[in-house]
Amino acid sequence: MESIPPSLTIKHIAQLAEASTSTVSRVLNGSGYVSDAVRKRIEQVILDTGYLPSSIAKDLKSQRSSMVGVIIPKINSFAASEIVAGMSSVLTARHYSVVLANTENTPKSELDYLHVFKRQRVCGILMLATEITPEHLETIRSMIVPVVVTGQDASEHGVPSVIQDERLAARQLTDYLIRCGHRRIGLIGVGDWDKQVGGERKAGYVEGLLTNGIAPVESDAVYGGFELHDGATGVDKLVPYCSDQSPTAILAVTDRLAIGAMSRLMERKIKVPEDVSVVGMGDIDISAVYRPKLTTVHYNYFNTGAAAASILVDRMHGDSRGAERQVMPFELRIRESVATRQ
Amino acid sequence: MESIPPSLTIKHIAQLAEASTSTVSRVLNGSGYVSDAVRKRIEQVILDTGYLPSSIAKDLKSQRSSMVGVIIPKINSFAASEIVAGMSSVLTARHYSVVLANTENTPKSELDYLHVFKRQRVCGILMLATEITPEHLETIRSMIVPVVVTGQDASEHGVPSVIQDERLAARQLTDYLIRCGHRRIGLIGVGDWDKQVGGERKAGYVEGLLTNGIAPVESDAVYGGFELHDGATGVDKLVPYCSDQSPTAILAVTDRLAIGAMSRLMERKIKVPEDVSVVGMGDIDISAVYRPKLTTVHYNYFNTGAAAASILVDRMHGDSRGAERQVMPFELRIRESVATRQ
DNA sequence: GTGAAAGCGCTAACAA
């Protein structure tokens, strides 16, 4: 809370231009009748002084605002920064401004930010969610402005959501592995409190196995966090040092985990993809450049953010015909981390 | 500009609690005397109704705000997103909110955003600059709130700046290459309208050569843009197809350029580092993972953003003792992309 | 301790 040095007000301009504040307001907003002579005079004064009207006062008076709150778990990550760029792109094109809340992966603070946004009287909220708890839902429902989420599917709770078809993606990846001749496929997953990455991606893996007549084996799926070392840990669980009965391929539910897994494998002198194949999901920038280049699923995060923002803009304009649930397309990116088995 | 659905006002709370708006205001701000009985009653009503006071009205009345404008050329890039994370981290700790302007690499729009921020009556501005033109300077000077830049050095113009010691970093890198036995070192640079990356880094390269008694040769330095393909183009200029007289090492002024260069080299069956060594600058996330792992200079972007935000906060509190110019430390990251020559 | 009243910078009836 810093005091703002006093700036010019509409009154000053009115005085300098020898007009009333309402007339100045009219030329400012291009509304109502103003004679050319007066308009010229006022415009000149505005130019000379560099006057910029306070949107704070304007917003208060007119009970409207053009600020959109954006909640992000970690702005300094590939996917999140792409999503924000996409959101920002459509929002600024429509002359909204973006208030950014970076929660640094502390879901608790998401609720705090929701409150801050409410005080700030933002006109809409965009949220990249990792987990939607009942408290989240309650707070979102108490919001009087539109909210659109991405990252998780909250459409069944009436919150418009933009999501990826995680399940189908994981299933196609599994399918691909099986077509390459793999029959024993390990999964490095995350907890299923994360419905999309934890739940759906795993479900897709199981579906892929099942539709190919392979029975999923419990111990071939391991779970952990989202970091590189979780990928390494996953490998150690899946590929024991003294055993010849380990998976020939591993599906890691994120690229980061896949890269952690590959590093660990190579550290242990296990060749990728010759000995063990690995696939990831997400197609982060590193994946195309890592050796071996990672076979993965590509999501267009920028477009995902843009789509969420578009839906929000529609809702803010009172147009609620837009889908409650938009599923973004994905693409398999076949690269070099999978070997064919006969 | 969306109309905000009407929410509770301080008047409603006053009525419900059978008190005056001033008393409610007092309990809201913990200022002035309020009897316990009345306070309890008011707090209860606030809790029951979930009332959140409008910061718009508060800001207007009290002529203060807690919004900081942040201008970024491209949020979806490694360095920028780290810097924003650092800024956001200190700003939110101090209860400021962040209004993000992603200019998508159109410097022209930086000026526009500066104006938007002025209308919004933000209490301070943080800017990640690529180029500071006279217009920029003029607009910044016309700002009545503190401005802190990073990425470029504007301290000589009275604008507090947080920068990297680009020159020393490039010089140490050049030194290192020479210590490894290289005598003919090429430079893949960028235009020197970018004073830091274009000007300073090149200056450091020349200094490094000179202090080691090597005369810089004009044709060993080439210039282009910031993209991967600019790195490739640089290589083709520096290492002609039919010549045995090409550099044994290349200093690329960014990691991205270095990676573009290495890819091109390897495409042309020139081994890195055996045939040609390559170093970059910046230590983006990919560099540690590329093969060969890139030797480069590491900057802590998160801390850079945090430092800029700290200075801004000090300035906003009226404390201008803080340095006009803060130079962030860097570290050489020796990895695998440089070979030793005898 | 508490409330009435003025006013922050702007917009929008309504008058003139």
Place this chain on the structure above:
DNA sequence: TTGTTAGCGCTTTCAC
């Protein structure tokens, strides 16, 4: 075509 006036939701003297 222009000016007067009454607020928007809050804070802050200043009386009581």
